[in-house]
Amino acid sequence: MVDISVMTSGVLHGQVVSGVSVCIAVCGRQGLRSRIFGGSDAAPGEWPWHTTMSYMAMPNCGGTLISEKWLITAAHCFDNTSSEKKRDPSLWKVHIGFTKMGYTPEESSAVTIIPSKIIVHENYTSYVQGNDIALVELSQPVSFTRFISPVCLPEKTHRFHFRSTCYATGLEDVPESVPLDSKRSLKKVAQTLIGWRTCNCIYNTHMRPEVSNPAKPGMLCILDTYGEKGPCLGDSGGPVVCNEDGAWFLAGAISFSQGCHLKDNPTIVTSVSFYQDWIQQVTNSSVTFSPQSINVTDDVDNDTCSDLLSNLTSGNR
Template structure:
C-alpha cells in the first residue's frame, strides 16, 4: 500500500501513518448481489467523505459529492464536483457520517473540516453534449489535519499502474440516489453496492462506452438492467474500493465515481470511474507542491 508518506524532510513532506485501509468496523462484504445496493454497516467505510457546499451564508450546507480520505490533510475526489462551486470557502468535508441527518448519528462521531485548497487536474475535460469526461480527478486540502478515530480513518492508494482483473468485486459507497431517478435525491443513510469490474476490451466496444472510454478509467457493474446496480449508490467523487489480496486485506481506492448513463441503469452501460492508479504521480506531485508553496509543514 502506498499511503505511507516519508517523514518531513526539508520542510516539504509530512508525517506518515501506516494504518490506511483497515476499518475498525468491518464492512459487510458477504452480500454480493443485492438489488440496488444496501445500507452499509455504520462507520464500516471510515474514509467516506460527505462533501458539502454552501455558496453563501445563510444558505445551509448541502451534500454535493462524495470523496475519500487518503491522508490526514487530503481528500481525493472528482474534478467535475467543482465545475461551478470552485472556491475552497464554499466547502466543508464531513467525516464519520452514516445518516445524512447528523442528529441521527452517534454523538461526536461526525467531524467537519474547512477547506483551504482545491486542485483540479489541469487536463480535466468536461463536454456534456458528448458525455466526454477526461482526467476527472481532484484533491482537496483541509485547513486542519483530521483527528483519526474509530469512525474516521484513511483508505490506501493502489500501486501505480495497478489494474484490477475483470470480475473483481469492489464496492462503491455513498449517499447517492437509490432508485436511478432522473432527478436524484440524496439517500438518508450511507449505501454500498458490490460491482464487478468489466474489462476494458469489453467496455470499449461500440455497444458499451466505445470511444468515450479511456485507459485511465475503470468500468464496473452489471451488464444487463435486470441486475440493477450502478454507481447511483455512490455519489460523484466517492470511492470505488477494492480489497487487496490476503487473509487480512487492506482496502485501496481504485476508482473515483465519474459518470454513468442518464437515469443510472442502462443495458451495456456499466458505471465509469477514474482509475486512481493512473494518477499516483499526479496525486503525490500536487500534494508536495501545495505543501511547499503554502508553507504548511505541520
C-alpha cells in the same frame, strides 16, 4: 443490493522522516465488522475513508480520504456556469466518519471540516474527455479512529484483478420529490471491475454512435450486468475500492455513466493509479502509495465482453 463485507487487516501507511520510517496510519482497514448481510446499508466504520462533500449546505459529491489532510474526488464536481465560484473552498463542507446524514443528533463519530484548497487537474475540460480528478485539502487534519481512516493508494504499476467484485459507496438515492438534504444513509454496492477496453466493448454493443467508445486510458469501469444496482446522481467523485489480501485499495473515483445503473451501461471511473505522479506533485508527496502485495496476472482488458452482457431484453426488466 446483496453483499458481504469482511473485516480485514490493513497496509502500513507511513512516510520517511530523516531516514526513519514513521507509521502515521494504517490504510485500507475497516474499523468494524459489517453486521449487514444481504443488505446495502453501510455499518459504522465499514468504509472509514468515504467522504461526502456538500456545496452551500446541499450534498453534492463523494470523495475518498487518502491522508489526514487530503481527499480525492472528481473534477466535474466543481463545474457550473461560474466554475470559479464552485471552486471556492469556503462554500464547501466535507463530512467524514458518518453512516447517516441529516439526522439529529449527529453521529458522535462524524466530523465536518471546511476545505482550504480545491485543486482540479490542469488538463481537465470535461468528464467525457478524461482527467476527471481533483484533490481537496482540508483546513485541518483529521484524527484517525475506527470510523475515520485513509484508503490505500495504488502505485502506477498496480494491476487490479478485472472481473472481480469491488465496492462503490455513496448516499442513498432519493425520489425526485425528496430534497437532497433530507435524511439519507450511506450505502454500499458490489460491482464488477473491468478495464476501459472491455468497457467500450460493452457500450459498442448498443450500436449507438453517441455512446460508442466512451472510456479512455486513465479510466476504469464498474458494472452490475443487469443494471439493478449501482452509482447514481450525487455519487460522483466517490470511491470504488477493491480488497487485496486484506487491504482495501482505491481503484478509482466515480466519473460518469449513460444513466443510473442501467443494464449493459457500465459506470466509468477515473483510475487513481494512472495519476500517481500528479497526486504526489500536488500534495508535495505528503500522501503514501502502498505497494501491491499480491501478484495479478489475469488483468485482461480487451474487446471480449460477451460474458458480461445481460441476456435480458428491454421487455424483460
